[in-house]
Amino acid sequence: MNTNKNQPVVGLFITCLADLYRPEVGFATVKLLEQSGCRVDVPTQQTCCGQPAFNTGDYSTTADIARQTIAAFDGFEYVVAPSGSCIGMLHHYPELFEDNDPWKARAEDLKKRAFEITSFLVDVLKIDDFKVDSNAPAFNGSVTYHDSCSGLRELGIKAQPRQLLAKVDGVELKEMEESETCCGFGGTFCVKYPDISNRMVGNKTQNIVDAGAKTLLGGDLGCLLNMAGKLQREGHAVEVRHVVEILAGMTDQPALGEAQSSVKAG
Amino acid sequence: MQITSPDFKQNARIALQDVGLQKALGNVKTGFPHKRATAMARLPEFDQLRDEARDLKNHIIENLDLYLEAFESKVLENGGHVHWCRTSEDARKTILKICQEKNAKTVTKGKSMVTEEINLNEYLEANGVTPVETDLGEYILQLRGEHPSHIIAPAIHLNLEDVSETFHANHHKPKSMDPAVLMQEAREELRNKFVAADVGITGANFLVAETGSSIIVTNEGNGDLTQILPKTHIVVTSIEKVVPTLEDMTLFLRLLARSATGQEFTVYNTLSTGPRREGDQDGPEDYHVVLVDNGRSEMIASELREMLRCIRCAACMNHCPVYGAVGGHSYGWVYPGPMGSVLTPQMIGIEKGALLPNASTFCGKCESVCPVRIPLPKLMRYWRRNEFEKHLTPKAARWGIGVWGFFAKRPALYRQLSSFSNLALRTLGGKKARINKLPLASGWTDGRDMPAPSGKTFMQLWSEKQKNGASS
Numbered sequence: 001m002n003t004n005k006n007q008p009v010v011g012l013f014i015t016c017l018a019d020l021y022r023p024e025v026g027f028a029t030v031k032l033l034e035q036s037g038c039r040v041d042v043p044t045q046q047t048c049c050g051q052p053a054f055n056t057g058d059y060s061t062t063a064d065i066a067r068q069t070i071a072a073f074d075g076f077e078y079v080v081a082p083s084g085s086c087i088g089m090l091h092h093y094p095e096l097f098e099d100n101d102p103w104k105a106r107a108e109d110l111k112k113r114a115f116e117i118t119s120f121l122v123d124v125l126k127i128d129d130f131k132v133d134s135n136a137p138a139f140n141g142s143v144t145y146h147d148s149c150s151g152l153r154e155l156g157i158k159a160q161p162r163q164l165l166a167k168v169d170g171v172e173l174k175e176m177e178e179s180e181t182c183c184g185f186g187g188t189f190c191v192k193y194p195d196i197s198n199r200m201v202g203n204k205t206q207n208i209v210d211a212g213a214k215t216l217l218g219g220d221l222g223c224l225l226n227m228a229g230k231l232q233r234e235g236h237a238v239e240v241r242h243v244v245e246i247l248a249g250m251t252d253q254p255a256l257g258e259a260q261s262s263v264k265a266g
Numbered sequence: 267m268q269i270t271s272p273d274f275k276q277n278a279r280i281a282l283q284d285v286g287l288q289k290a291l292g293n294v295k296t297g298f299p300h301k302r303a304t305a306m307a308r309l310p311e312f313d314q315l316r317d318e319a320r321d322l323k324n325h326i327i328e329n330l331d332l333y334l335e336a337f338e339s340k341v342l343e344n345g346g347h348v349h350w351c352r353t354s355e356d357a358r359k360t361i362l363k364i365c366q367e368k369n370a371k372t373v374t375k376g377k378s379m380v381t382e383e384i385n386l387n388e389y390l391e392a393n394g395v396t397p398v399e400t401d402l403g404e405y406i407l408q409l410r411g412e413h414p415s416h417i418i419a420p421a422i423h424l425n426l427e428d429v430s431e432t433f434h435a436n437h438h439k440p441k442s443m444d445p446a447v448l449m450q451e452a453r454e455e456l457r458n459k460f461v462a463a464d465v466g467i468t469g470a471n472f473l474v475a476e477t478g479s480s481i482i483v484t485n486e487g488n489g490d491l492t493q494i495l496p497k498t499h500i501v502v503t504s505i506e507k508v509v510p511t512l513e514d515m516t517l518f519l520r521l522l523a524r525s526a527t528g529q530e531f532t533v534y535n536t537l538s539t540g541p542r543r544e545g546d547q548d549g550p551e552d553y554h555v556v557l558v559d560n561g562r563s564e565m566i567a568s569e570l571r572e573m574l575r576c577i578r579c580a581a582c583m584n585h586c587p588v589y590g591a592v593g594g595h596s597y598g599w600v601y602p603g604p605m606g607s608v609l610t611p612q613m614i615g616i617e618k619g620a621l622l623p624n625a626s627t628f629c630g631k632c633e634s635v636c637p638v639r640i641p642l643p644k645l646m647r648y649w650r651r652n653e654f655e656k657h658l659t660p661k662a663a664r665w666g667i668g669v670w671g672f673f674a675k676r677p678a679l680y681r682q683l684s685s686f687s688n689l690a691l692r693t694l695g696g697k698k699a700r701i702n703k704l705p706l707a708s709g710w711t712d713g714r715d716m717p718a719p720s721g722k723t724f725m726q727l728w729s730e731k732q733k734n735g736a737s738s
């Protein structure tokens with residue numbers, strides 16, 4: 001590992017769901033960053049981005065969490081997460097503080113440094129010779145991509161993951177209808193309005209299945225857990241992964257919600 | 267109109283099971299968005315027009331008093347009357363008084379959401395004046411005793427079979443499933459009513475300060491007959507509809523038609539500027555404008571101010587996946603969809619309306635299509651904050667956020683909680699690595715599985731890796 005001084009220093013914001021459900025997503029993100037010449041650290045003072053409180057209208061708890069997150073990532077040149085939704089939340093932090101509050105400027109500063117992983121690779125590092133680790137198991141098959149709402153509409157993430165996927169040998173992208181329509185996860189929404197959420201994800205899985213791809217990819221675990229759970233309940237064979245797993249060549253792990261034994265080689 | 271917004275969840279549950287409604291909603295989801303996208307693609311400067319419209323609306327709201335007074339003086343100059351009504355009740359009384367002065371038995375009505383907002387029909391009826399809706403959709407709804415489920419396509423929740431049955435039951439003619447035949451029936455029924463009406467009531471899409479005109483846009487031409495044939499024309503509208511000049515109006519008309527129906531221009535754009543003048547071939551003898559405030563001037567001073575830019579195009583609901591799933595009636599009052607989720611709590615109170623701004627995933631689609639760039643998710647979040655600060659958030663949710671917040675503010679404890687939850691979920695998932703029944707999250711697992719975590723938490727694994735010195 002080279003440690004040159006110009007190496008960008010990145011703090012990984014792991015996000016609750018990747019931490020809890022899918023550590024591979026965190027390791028894949030670290031791998032992609034290191035492969036691109038960054039030095040990565042994971043500050044231990046981080047917890048959640050605060051979205052559940054923010055979307056429930058509890059601004060005081062949100063501001064407490066925001067201050068904690070801002071402090072945790074002090075000194076990092078960049079903050080990167082495998083989620084458009086959580087980075088989108090970090091971008092909301094300045095709204096939580098009055099203009100004369102010193103935290104406002106710190107929040108603005110964090111906002112400038114905070115990026116979703118695919119956007120970071122493409123827009124910040126401007127990697128145009130992206131290659132999957134040649135020692136990694138090859139991925140062969142068709143994929144379809146769900147554009148998660150916050151990433152798409154708050155951060156403008158649409159082309160970036162596709163641009164990177166285009167560089168992965170053996171991946172064929174089959175776009176689904178309405179890839180930009182919400183899957184119905186919505187954080188606390190799926191708990192507060194389960195019936196509506198369930199209908200929305202049902203519409204989504206219909207489009208996913210119709211696309212005829214082997215694998216569903218996306219950039220946000222909340223949405224992916226939601227869609228994976230629905231696909232599995234409906235008995236569809238589409239496997240679900242976070243896009244970084246493909247990009248980092250980490251598809252030897254079972255897909256979301258799949259048992260160890262069902263892993264197929266290659 | 268009875269408010270059922272507090273029953274939103276139950277309304278939604280019923281709507282999701284309603285086969286006919288779901289079929290009808292399929293048309294909203296595919297039809298309107300597609301037409302809008304096509305119209306947009308044909309107008310390269312569309313986004314620039316949106317910016318202009320947003321800025322102009324902001325300017326108008328900033329100077330609303332000036333433009334309204336300018337409008338009023340023009341109307342007076344043209345021989346019309348202007349009535350300022352702070353509340354729904356003021357507006358209802360004012361309108362009834364005009365009808366009574368004219369000894370009106372029936373009034374014809376063009377489509378107007380403001381008259382829905384002030385509950386005009388029931389009030390007139392209770393006071394001996396019969397309102398007759400002349401917009402085809404509204405006419406069908408009136409026969410059925412229903413209210414609009416959409417702000418520009420009021421009967422969008424119905425299918426052809428429903429209309430056929432309703433007409434058969436009311437018109438006493440042979441049952442038909444041919445839209446052209448049904449339309450002809452409605453036309454015949456309405457023709458006599460147009461002629462017999464003593465007063466015509468319309469809404470207004472815009473009011474023009476420079477000329478004192480009001481304009482309505484329709485695709486049926488019913489508005490023209492409503493405002494020209496009766497001796498008295500009453501325009502019932504709300505204060506934020508005013509625009510400075512005719513040219514400004516056309517900017518909004520271009521955006522409105524494209525955002526609403528994907529048309530380049532609505533078929534009938536009908537301006538009315540005061541009563542009939544000497545030598546005019548037609549027009550009313552008396553012209554009244556009833557300006558309804560109903561909480562709007564309060565919004566100017568609040569964080570909801572941006573909502574006053576709304577031009578009622580319905581693009582937000584046409585593109586909303588929640589509206590598309592549950593339809594407009596589930597929202598339980600006049601205005602549905604994202605714009606309704608912001609307006610309704612203002613008009614019926616957050617106590618009754620709180621479930622609406624919560625019924626959003628914040629997917630942001632509405633904001634992305636709004637022709638005047640209203641940040642609808644932000645305004646819905648404003649209401650959630652308001653609800654939380656007034657301690658109206660349901661106890662379980664408040665408690666949940668409290669407990670979660672306690673941990674989220676303590677990183678070490680939070681990691682322990684994550685590790686614990688991770689282990690619990692993995693245990694529940696077992697060999698299958700997924701959970702199909704989770705007691706505390708039955709809302710999730712009733713309809714879908716819950717994938718189980720694939721290993722320990724990232725934080726656990728990361729720190730193990732650091733300790734082993736295995737860092738790459």
Ligand code: SF4
Pocket residue numbers: 525575576577578579580581582583605632635636637638639640
């Ligand atoms: S909020 Fe925007 S999109 Fe919705 S009706 Fe109003 S103007 Fe149209």
